[in-house]
Amino acid sequence: MSTQRIRPVVSAIITLILFVVVPYMLPEYIPPDVNQLIAESQIDLDWFLNQIMLVGAVTAAITLVKGLAGKTSPIWLLAALAQNVSSLVFTLILFGAGDILSLGVVELTIYAENATNYIVMNMRVLIYLSIAVVALSMIRSYLRWREARVEAAPPGRIPA
Amino acid sequence: MLGIGIMIIQLVSVIGFTAGFHTIFEVYNTAIPGGAGEGTQIEMTDPVVIPYSISPRNNGYLEAELTVTLSLVAEGEMVIATESMEVTISPGEQVPLDLELTIPLSTAQMYLGEGSNAEWVLELRITTLYDLVSFSNIITMSGVAQ
Numbered sequence: 001m002s003t004q005r006i007r008p009v010v011s012a013i014i015t016l017i018l019f020v021v022v023p024y025m026l027p028e029y030i031p032p033d034v035n036q037l038i039a040e041s042q043i044d045l046d047w048f049l050n051q052i053m054l055v056g057a058v059t060a061a062i063t064l065v066k067g068l069a070g071k072t073s074p075i076w077l078l079a080a081l082a083q084n085v086s087s088l089v090f091t092l093i094l095f096g097a098g099d100i101l102s103l104g105v106v107e108l109t110i111y112a113e114n115a116t117n118y119i120v121m122n123m124r125v126l127i128y129l130s131i132a133v134v135a136l137s138m139i140r141s142y143l144r145w146r147e148a149r150v151e152a153a154p155p156g157r158i159p160a
Numbered sequence: 161m162l163g164i165g166i167m168i169i170q171l172v173s174v175i176g177f178t179a180g181f182h183t184i185f186e187v188y189n190t191a192i193p194g195g196a197g198e199g200t201q202i203e204m205t206d207p208v209v210i211p212y213s214i215s216p217r218n219n220g221y222l223e224a225e226l227t228v229t230l231s232l233v234a235e236g237e238m239v240i241a242t243e244s245m246e247v248t249i250s251p252g253e254q255v256p257l258d259l260e261l262t263i264p265l266s267t268a269q270m271y272l273g274e275g276s277n278a279e280w281v282l283e284l285r286i287t288t289l290y291d292l293v294s295f296s297n298i299i300t301m302s303g304v305a306q
Contacts (some may be wrong), residue, residue: 009199067252078281091276112300114302115299115300115301116299116300117297117299118297118298118299118300119295119296119297119298120294120295120296120297121294121295122293122294122295123177123293125176125292125293126173126176126177129169129172129173129176130173132169133166133169133173136162136165136166136169137166139162140162140163140166143162
C-alpha cells in the first residue's frame with residue numbers, strides 16, 4: 001500500500017479514536033460528583049456523546065473517501081465540502097451542549113435543596129467565527145480542486 | 161493567503177474563548193456568595209434594610225462587566241424589593257459592591273416571617289470581550305424566613 005493510500009486510512013483511524021472511541025469510553029471516567037452535577041443540570045450526556053460519535057464516524061468516513069479520491073475528482077470536492085460542514089456541526093454540538101439549534105447559547109437549570117440555579121452561557125460569537133472559518137475553508141477547497149484540475153489537464157485545455 | 165486568514169480567525173477564536181471564559185469564571189468565583197443568604201441577620205427596624213456586600217476580583221486578562229441584581233420575590237413573580245448595580249472590573253482589580261434592599265416594616269413582617277413563600281433572587285451577569293461573551297446565573301433561594 002502506497003503512502004498516499006496509508007495517510008487517509010491513518011487520518012480516518014485517528015478521527016475515529018478521538019471522536020468515537022474516546023466519547024464512548026468517557027462516561028466510565030467521569031467522577032461521580034461531576035456525573036451528579038451533569039445529571040442535576042439536566043444535560044443529556046448520552047444524547048450529547050451520541051451526537052459527537054455520529055459526527056465523528058461520518059467525519060472519519062469522509063476523511064477516508066477524500067483521501068482515496070483523486071484531487072481532480074468531483075468526489076474529492078464533495079468530500080472536502082462535507083468535511084467542512086461536519087466540522088461546523090461538531091462545533092455547534094460542542095458549544096450548544098448537544099443542542100445544535102441553540103447556536104452557542106447554553107441554558108442550564110440546576111436544582112439544589114433550597115435553591116435553583118438558572119445559568120445562561122452565550123458563546124454565539126464563536127459560532128459566527130466558526131461559520132466564517134468553514135466558509136473560507138470551503139472556498140479554499142474549491143480553489144484547490146480547480147487548481148488540481150488545471151494542472152492535470154492536457155496542455156492547452158481548460159477543464160470544465 | 162486564504163489559509164493565513166483561516167488560521168488567524170481560528171487563533172482569535174481559541175484565544176478569545178480561553179481568555180473570555182477564564183475572566184468570567186475568575187470574576188464569578190469571587191462574586192458568588194458562599195452559602196448565599198446564610199449568616200445575614202435581618203434587623204426588624206422601620207424600614208428594614210437588608211445589606212448585601214461582595215468584593216469581586218478580576219484575576220483574568222480581560223476587562224469584565226458585572227451586574228448584580230438582588231430581589232425579594234413573592235408568589236413567583238411579585239417583586240417586593242429589588243436593587244441592582246453594575247461595575248466594570250479591569251484585570252487584576254477588586255471592586256467592592258454594596259447593595260441594600262429597603263422594605264417597609266409592615267411588608268417585611270408579611271414576607272420575612274414564618275411560613276412565607278417569598279424567595280431571594282440573585283442575578284449575576286458577567287460580560288467580557290466587548291460584550292461578545294457572557295455568562296449569567298440566576299439563583300433563586302426559597303425559605304427567606306429568618
